[in-house]
Amino acid sequence: MFRILFRLYLVTIVSFSAAIYLVPDLVIQVFHERFVTYNLDYSRGLQTLIAKQFRAVPSEQWPALAAEMDKEFQPLHIVLNRNDDAEFTLDERERLRRGENVVRIGDWGWRTLAVAPLNEQMVVKMVVPPDPTDVSWLYWSINVLIGATMLACLLLWLRPHWRDLERLKGTAERFGKGHLSERTQISPSSNIGSLANVFDTMAGDIENLLNQQRDLLNAVSHELRTPLTRLDFGLALALSDDLPATSRERLQGLVAHIRELDELVLELLSYSRLQNPARLPEQVDVSLDEFIDSILGSVDEELESPEIVIDVLLNGQLERFSLDPRLTARALQNLLRNAMRYCEKRIQIGVQVCPKGCEIWVDDDGIGIPEEERERIFEPFYRLDRSRDRATGGFGLGLAISRRALEAQGGTLTAQPSPLGGARFRLWLPTPA
Numbered sequence: 044m045f046r047i048l049f050r051l052y053l054v055t056i057v058s059f060s061a062a063i064y065l066v067p068d069l070v071i072q073v074f075h076e077r078f079v080t081y082n083l084d085y086s087r088g089l090q091t092l093i094a095k096q097f098r099a100v101p102s103e104q105w106p107a108l109a110a111e112m113d114k115e116f117q118p119l120h121i122v123l124n125r126n127d128d129a130e131f132t133l134d135e136r137e138r139l140r141r142g143e144n145v146v147r148i149g150d151w152g153w154r155t156l157a158v159a160p161l162n163e164q165m166v167v168k169m170v171v172p173p174d175p176t177d178v179s180w181l182y183w184s185i186n187v188l189i190g191a192t193m194l195a196c197l198l199l200w201l202r203p204h205w206r207d208l209e210r211l212k213g214t215a216e217r218f219g220k221g222h223l224s225e226r227t228q229i230s231p232s233s234n235i236g237s238l239a240n241v242f243d244t245m246a247g248d249i250e251n252l253l254n255q256q257r258d259l260l261n262a263v264s265h266e267l268r269t270p271l272t273r274l275d276f277g278l279a280l281a282l283s284d285d286l287p288a289t290s291r292e293r294l295q296g297l298v299a300h301i302r303e304l305d306e307l308v309l310e311l312l313s314y315s316r317l318q319n320p321a322r323l324p325e326q327v328d329v330s331l332d333e334f335i336d337s338i339l340g341s342v343d344e345e346l347e348s349p350e351i352v353i354d355v356l357l358n359g360q361l362e363r364f365s366l367d368p369r370l371t372a373r374a375l376q377n378l379l380r381n382a383m384r385y386c387e388k389r390i391q392i393g394v395q396v397c398p399k400g401c402e403i404w405v406d407d408d409g410i411g412i413p414e415e416e417r418e419r420i421f422e423p424f425y426r427l428d429r430s431r432d433r434a435t436g437g438f439g440l441g442l443a444i445s446r447r448a449l450e451a452q453g454g455t456l457t458a459q460p461s462p463l464g465g466a467r468f469r470l471w472l473p474t475p476a
């Protein structure tokens with residue numbers, strides 16, 4: 044907030060100072076004549092009185108009288124001058140010769156000099172000196188106080204705006220992380236009330252759309268499962284009959300397709316459940332090495348080649364950590380299956396716990412993931428280089444499910460290049476509050 048306050052204040056104070064400095068000069072220049080006549084009228088009485096004093100005595104005594112009046116009029120100066128003195132402008136000399144008073148104006152239209160003619164040659168000047176230092180300082184302190192008051196006003200004005208903007212930002216962040224019921228709760232009377240209202244309406248619409256989409260996906264997936272199971276069952280029965288070898292082969296192919304379809308439906312159901320979880324993630328205190336062990340055990344049979352070496356690096360002291368075992372295992376199993384599919388012969392799992400959370404990474408020495416694809420692979424159904432993936436199977440839902448499983452626990456999942464040469468998937472889970 045202070046950065047925006049500082050910028051706003053800087054803009055205000057600079058424009059205010061520039062205006063104070065330039066605008067009076069401009070106005071005085073444009074209305075110079077009016078300011079001069081006003082000052083002439085204003086000083087006429089005093090100038091007439093001074094001139095009268097001089098005319099009351101012989102001109103030989105004028106210097107002495109000027110010196111005496113100069114003392115009495117301190118800090119103003121009373122000075123005798125010739126009317127053709129080079130100090131006067133041509134215009135001023137002309138006025139003095141005609142017997143007219145002259146005034147000069149300075150900053151803010153204040154008089155700096157007033158001259159009254161005494162006779163054909165002599166004039167008496169009343170010089171207004173600049174303000175003494177202490178008074179100048181007082182004027183400056185007035186400006187500083189005005190500046191401070193402006194700062195206080197800006198702060199007062201900005202605080203509620205800032206609070207509402209922070210709330211809007213927080214809501215947008217939480218909404219983006221999947222908390223679809225988040226709303227700003229900003230009062231309509233706030234200055235950003237209408238913006239917040241638009242945001243809330245948009246959030247409501249998105250929530251409705253996503254819920255509809257999830258419900259549709261759920262319903263379709265559920266509806267698909269029953270006929271799929273029936274088909275699977277029927278084909279299994281048909282296979283048990285005596286069949287010629289070619290028909291048996293064809294039927295076995297069909298069974299494989301149906302199982303694949305069933306797998307896809309199951310994946311879709313998992314994804315749609317994770318997208319809008321019905322229950323809060325669990326928090327179970329697990330021993331991390333045992334947890335990793337059990338996950339490795341669960342994917343062990345899928346290891347295609349016995350040459351693949353899986354290393355586990357447990358950095359630092361082995362600790363326990365609170366996580367949702369079901370969701371985390373789901374994510375890690377997907378990552379390990381992918382690593383097994385795409386590696387050459389090495390997979391490395393690393394675990395590190397720090398006060399802020401737990402980091403687990405899965406490295407492989409495979410072909411890796413191009414930088415520009417490292418975010419897109421987390422989108423559902425997104426698969427890289429189709430020809431490559433068809434051989435390795437998968438629907439492109441595994442990483443989307445893994446990421447959702449971690450985000451549901453407040454964690455993250457990102458893809459990076461691995462020091463082994465392939466891909467690294469970095470899983471981060473924050474320490475529960």
Ligand code: ADP
Pocket residue numbers: 377381382385407409410411412420425426427428432436437438439440441442443465466
């Ligand atoms: P799939 O089930 O098709 O593997 P995923 O969502 O798990 O879908 O992965 C999406 C895509 O990311 C995959 O098609 C694959 O191209 C790429 N990918 C995932 N893991 C790796 C990996 N370890 N190395 C290289 N590419 C990978």
